[in-house]
Amino acid sequence: MKPDTIAALATGAGRAGVAVIRLSGPAAGATLQALTARDLPKPRVATREAFCDPRNGVSLDDGIALWFPGPRSFTGEDVAELQIHGGPAVIAAVIDACLSQPGVRVAEPGEYTRRAFENGKLDLAEAEGLADLVDAETEGQRRQALRQRRGALSSVYEGWRGRLIEAAALIEAEIDFPDEDLPGALAQRAGPVLQSLAADMASHLDDAHRGERIRDGFRIAIIGPPNAGKSSLLNALAQREAAIVSELPGTTRDVVEVRLVLAGYPVWIADTAGLREAADAIEAEGVRRALARAEEADLRVLAVEAGPDGPAWAQRLLRHGDIWLHTKRDLRWGQPTEIPGYKRRIRYEDLIKALPMMGTHPPGPIPFSVLDEIDVANLVDHIAAKVHQALGREEAPVLTRARHRRLVEEARSALQRAIPALDQAAELAAEDVRVAADQIGRLTGRIDVEDLLDEIFSSFCIGK
Ligand SMILES: Nc1nc2c(ncn2[C@@H]2O[C@H](COP(=O)(O)OP(=O)(O)OP(=O)(O)O)[C@@H](O)[C@H]2O)c(=O)[nH]1
Ligand SMILES: [Mg+2]
Numbered sequence: 001m002k003p004d005t006i007a008a009l010a011t012g013a014g015r016a017g018v019a020v021i022r023l024s025g026p027a028a029g030a031t032l033q034a035l036t037a038r039d040l041p042k043p044r045v046a047t048r049e050a051f052c053d054p055r056n057g058v059s060l061d062d063g064i065a066l067w068f069p070g071p072r073s074f075t076g077e078d079v080a081e082l083q084i085h086g087g088p089a090v091i092a093a094v095i096d097a098c099l100s101q102p103g104v105r106v107a108e109p110g111e112y113t114r115r116a117f118e119n120g121k122l123d124l125a126e127a128e129g130l131a132d133l134v135d136a137e138t139e140g141q142r143r144q145a146l147r148q149r150r151g152a153l154s155s156v157y158e159g160w161r162g163r164l165i166e167a168a169a170l171i172e173a174e175i176d177f178p179d180e181d182l183p184g185a186l187a188q189r190a191g192p193v194l195q196s197l198a199a200d201m202a203s204h205l206d207d208a209h210r211g212e213r214i215r216d217g218f219r220i221a222i223i224g225p226p227n228a229g230k231s232s233l234l235n236a237l238a239q240r241e242a243a244i245v246s247e248l249p250g251t252t253r254d255v256v257e258v259r260l261v262l263a264g265y266p267v268w269i270a271d272t273a274g275l276r277e278a279a280d281a282i283e284a285e286g287v288r289r290a291l292a293r294a295e296e297a298d299l300r301v302l303a304v305e306a307g308p309d310g311p312a313w314a315q316r317l318l319r320h321g322d323i324w325l326h327t328k329r330d331l332r333w334g335q336p337t338e339i340p341g342y343k344r345r346i347r348y349e350d351l352i353k354a355l356p357m358m359g360t361h362p363p364g365p366i367p368f369s370v371l372d373e374i375d376v377a378n379l380v381d382h383i384a385a386k387v388h389q390a391l392g393r394e395e396a397p398v399l400t401r402a403r404h405r406r407l408v409e410e411a412r413s414a415l416q417r418a419i420p421a422l423d424q425a426a427e428l429a430a431e432d433v434r435v436a437a438d439q440i441g442r443l444t445g446r447i448d449v450e451d452l453l454d455e456i457f458s459s460f461c462i463g464k
Helices: 028-036 088-099 111-118 124-133 137-149 152-176 186-205 210-216 232-236 280-296 312-316 329-333 349-357 373-391 401-425 425-442 448-459
Strands: 006-009 016-024 047-052 058-070 080-086 104-106 216-221 256-263 264-272 299-305 324-328
Touching: 006 088, 006 111, 006 324, 016 028, 016 088, 016 111, 028 047, 028 058, 028 080, 028 088, 047 080, 047 088, 058 088, 058 448, 080 088, 111 124, 124 137, 124 152, 137 152, 137 210, 137 264, 152 186, 152 401, 152 425, 186 401, 186 425, 210 264, 210 373, 210 401, 216 232, 216 373, 232 256, 232 264, 232 299, 232 324, 232 373, 256 280, 256 373, 264 373, 299 312, 299 373, 324 329, 324 373, 329 349, 401 425
Parallel strands: 006 104, 216 264, 216 299, 299 324
Antiparallel strands: 006 016, 016 080, 047 058, 058 080, 256 264
16 A cells, blocks of 8 residues: 655744745655645755745745655655745745645644654664654753754664574574584573673673763752752842742742753753641651652752751761752851852863862762852852763763663663573573564664574574
């Protein structure tokens, strides 16, 4: 059965100088011809056209047409692109004219990319990269999505899968042809391959969720006792009144989240309920949520009012590299110049250089006043440097989504079962290696494991 031809606006909704309408499928060429009332333009050459309604010849707009005969197109099918004026009425009229043609219907969400995947133009990881590229709001997200779109992740996954399939073939050869004159203990040869693969996967799993953080946002939790100035701090960072501030302890009872861009990466900052022995059930739930946020955050900012001794329990919530603030510095110490050893503006670059040294645990408290814009600017730089340190490394992350992490985790645990089974139960080991290859294959969705095993076996000169 011939697939439908799909049509949709490829550019954003709303008024714009130019809008692009894209057609993909077997009727794309005929539809373009019907709308221009002439032969198809030269492939891949922008051609000036007058578009009209094929039903009545009424002219609709002047624009540019592009013709990409399959398979050399984004979807691999015949594709026509109509560049028209970007007004809502023009777009509606041209789409309506396209849909009047036989076999043409409105595209479903993601259908162009899906067709490109089905026609082997890109694999699943690359398609996800493309979706992320379209959604990218920050520089870090753009770089990561572009790498993924260009197949950087796919080549890592395919490399893993190739090694797994080789190992599976070695083990299965041992099982199927035990009497053949093969070099001894084939399964043992698979051992080091599996070991090194498991180590590779482990090192990618142990990446502090860097790829996912770049994509979904680095998570910061502001925690501390009631009335310490946590909500004031959130508002200062967000530069708006996101959370309610009052002099009454226990004002914030739920988690209030704000999204920022720092050092080119998306960051979620959560203000939480003050930590104390709760007065009622609602406050108790607020405290529970605050602790949960602190637990799952990538960075904790502890706010404690500057005083002789802050609550010792609060510091126990901090981990290596977290930030501890002595808030309301202005009340206790007055002008910052009066604090011995307290430096004013610190530069972001200096912080990045200093960071590896200053990450010792526990961190010392930093005097802070929300009323002082230099304190706030210093803190923003300090946090940005931490985000940069966590996410900004040169080498590309391999796991950019929870889906990838789950599949790689499953593959690694299958390998961990397979390695000890190599000696005693080769069948079980072979099965687990196949499971691992299958999971990794699902990352790119490109080829069936059985197909590849068949291919590799056919090149094994064992069967005679
Ligand atoms: N002078 C001074 N007052 C501050 C500062 N930060 C916060 N405050 C005041 O301290 C009080 C409490 O501030 P909040 O930001 O509501 O404190 P919180 O930690 O969110 O409190 P809960 O939500 O009750 O846990 C308010 O009256 C703020 O105006 C500061 O740096 N200097
Ligand atoms: Mg608050």
